[in-house]
Amino acid sequence: MATIILTASGSHTESNSTTRSTPLYCCYHPENTAVFEDFCGDERFEIINALDEASPTQLSTSESILQLINEIMRLTQLPICQQNASLYHHLLEVLVLCKLCVWEPGRYILTLSPFGYNKAIYPAALPAEMRFSLLDLSLASPQANTPNTQTKFVPSNHTHLRIVKEVPWVYTLYRDAFEQYTLRVYYSPKSYVDAHMDILLSATEISLFEQDPHWLECFAKTVSKAPQDYRDRAI
Numbered sequence: 001m002a003t004i005i006l007t008a009s010g011s012h013t014e015s016n017s018t019t020r021s022t023p024l025y026c027c028y029h030p031e032n033t034a035v036f037e038d039f040c041g042d043e044r045f046e047i048i049n050a051l052d053e054a055s056p057t058q059l060s061t062s063e064s065i066l067q068l069i070n071e072i073m074r075l076t077q078l079p080i081c082q083q084n085a086s087l088y089h090h091l092l093e094v095l096v097l098c099k100l101c102v103w104e105p106g107r108y109i110l111t112l113s114p115f116g117y118n119k120a121i122y123p124a125a126l127p128a129e130m131r132f133s134l135l136d137l138s139l140a141s142p143q144a145n146t147p148n149t150q151t152k153f154v155p156s157n158h159t160h161l162r163i164v165k166e167v168p169w170v171y172t173l174y175r176d177a178f179e180q181y182t183l184r185v186y187y188s189p190k191s192y193v194d195a196h197m198d199i200l201l202s203a204t205e206i207s208l209f210e211q212d213p214h215w216l217e218c219f220a221k222t223v224s225k226a227p228q229d230y231r232d233r234a235i
Contacts, residue, residue, distance in 0.1 A: 002028065002032050002033065002036045002051070002112050002113065002114060003026060003027070003028040003112075003113045003114075003115065003116055003117050004026065004027050004028065004093075004094050004097060004110070004111070004112060004113075005023045005025075005026050005056075005110070005111040005112075005113055005117065006023060006024045006025040006026075006097050006100065006101075006108055006109075006110055006111075007022075007023050007024055007108065007109050007111065008024060008107065008108060008109075009060065009106055009107055009108060009109055022121075023117070023121065024108070025097065026117050026121060026122065027090065027093050027094070027097075027132060027133045027134070028090075028116065028117075028132055028133060029086065029087055029090035029132070029133045029136065031084065031086075031087050032087065032090060032091075034080055034087070035048075035075045035078060035080065035081065035087070035091070036048055036051060036112065044070075044071065044074055045071050045074070046067065046071070047059070047064065047067055047068050047071055048068075048071050048075075051112055051114075052114065053114050054114065055114070056111045056112065056113040056114070056115070057111065057112045057113075058109055058110070058111045059101070059109070059110045059111075059112075060101070060106070060108070060109045060110070061105075062101070062102055062105045065098050065101045065102055065110060066098075066102065068098055068110075069095060069098045069099075069102075072091050072094055072095055072098070073095070075091055076088060076091050076092075076176075077180060077200070079235045082182070082198075082235050083235075085135075086133070086135065086136045089133065089134045089135045089136070090133040090134060090136070092134060093133060093134035097110060098110065119132075162174065162175050162176075164181070165213065165216070167217055167220070169186055170185075170186060170217060170220050170221065170224070171183055171184060171185050171186065171216065171217065171220035172184045173209075173216065180200060180201075181200070181201040181205075181206050181209075182198055182199065182200055182201070182235070183198070183199045183200075183201055183216070183219075183220065184196050184197070184198050185197050185198075185199065185220045185223040185224050185227070186224065187223070187224035187225075187227050195227075197223065197227055197230065197234050198234060198235050199223070199230060199233045199234060199235065200233070200235055205219070
């Protein structure tokens with residue numbers, strides 16, 4: 001589990017004791033080790049691949065922070081993040097900390113530490129689901145998880161997406177904060193079973209949809225007739 005720590009640059013010392021200094025902000029998520037890991041030398045995750053399991057990694061330059069932003073944006077597209085709203089929210093929280101560093105270069109140090117931080121520093125006045133990371137729904141009270149029946153909600157594993165277009169019982173098209181489009185196709189593998197499949201649309205497919213919205217309905221119907229042909233694209 002990685003703890004993300006934001007400190008003022010004045011608290012940094014040559015002995016790399018940032019994690020011992022009083023932080024301006026801390027956050028962690030118990031499942032973030034699933035994404036802060038070695039991606040087998042994938043050059044798209046240079047910083048994340050370099051994270052040390054035995055010592056903190058500190059970033060302070062705009063160049064390194066901007067690179068981390070790009071890598072985290074890619075992480076948000078992994079299936080595990082698409083299916084785990086709490087982990088997705090945590091990554092968005094880290095992106096905000098990155099933006100603070102870019103807004104005022106040299107003022108902050110962002111540390112990704114393999115060590116936890118004293119829980120006592122996390123404000124107890126915050127709701128349980130917001131104390132350690134941004135909106136960890138697994139810690140929310142039952143009342144907080146009760147939906148308002150008058151509000152139309154996106155499915156729970158897509159709470160970060162907005163509905164762009166839908167054709168009942170055919171498809172629903174979602175768009176996220178990074179302009180990625182996810183197509184949910186509905187189909188019936190058996191006469192008495194309803195199911196769905198989520199597919200991340202390519203740039204070419206998005207372009208086809210923008211040129212002819214009817215194309216998407218035809219594509220969705222093609223998927224629904226032969227879902228087994230699209231299993232490798234399911235997220």
